[in-house]
Amino acid sequence: MSLTQRKIVSEHAAEPVGAYPHARQVGNLLFLxxxxxxxxxxxxxxxxxxxxxxxVLDYDIVEEAKSVFRNIRLILEDAGSAWENIVDVTVFLTSIERDFKRFNEIYREHFGSIEPCRTTVEVNRLPTPIHVELKVIATIG
Incomplete structure (x- = not known):
């Protein structure tokens, strides 16, 4: 059985920084x-x-996180999905010691009611001078 696949490139969210789409739909799952x-x-x-x-002189993890969440919402909407359809989140932070507590607070405000599964890892560096990145799986349709 072959599942239908579709590439998603949002015209509203920030452009990808590499050769990849914003998301890919496989069946009723959307992988960002x-x-x-x-x-x-x-x-x-x-x-x-x-x-x-x-x-980088300084950064505010809350402002970065809010912007990440905006980009995710835009991609989900452009794909025909919604924030409430998120089922799994992987969070990449460049400093768990500095940012985990504040990130959790803003995360709770945005994700608390839908309670997706979540994994958080600390990474040494991200591809651009950012301090948080999210990988999301949502349902669609």
Missing amino acids: SGIGPRERGSKAIPGVKMDEAGT
């Missing part, structure tokens, strides 16, 4: 690529302060 806090059409990263050389 790692989604960060950048904004479409901009190099600025919400919550991240950098100097002229591109060195």
Whole structure:
């Protein structure tokens, strides 16, 4: 049995930083690529302060997380799904020690009522000067 597949490229969320789509639908499941806090059409990263050389001076994990959540919502909506259909989340943080508590607070505000499964890992670095990225699985249809 072959499941129908469809590639999703949102025209509203931040552009992918590599050769991959925002998401791929397989049957009634939607698999999102790692989604960060950048904004479409901009190099600025919400919550991240950098100097002229591109060195991160400081960042606000709450502002980054809110922007990630916005991008995820946009992708889900463009795919024909919804925030409430999220069933699994993998969170990548660059500093669990610094950011885990504050991230959990903002996460609870946005995900508390739907309670998806979740895994959180600390990573040494993400592909751009960001400090949080989410990988999401949702249902569709």
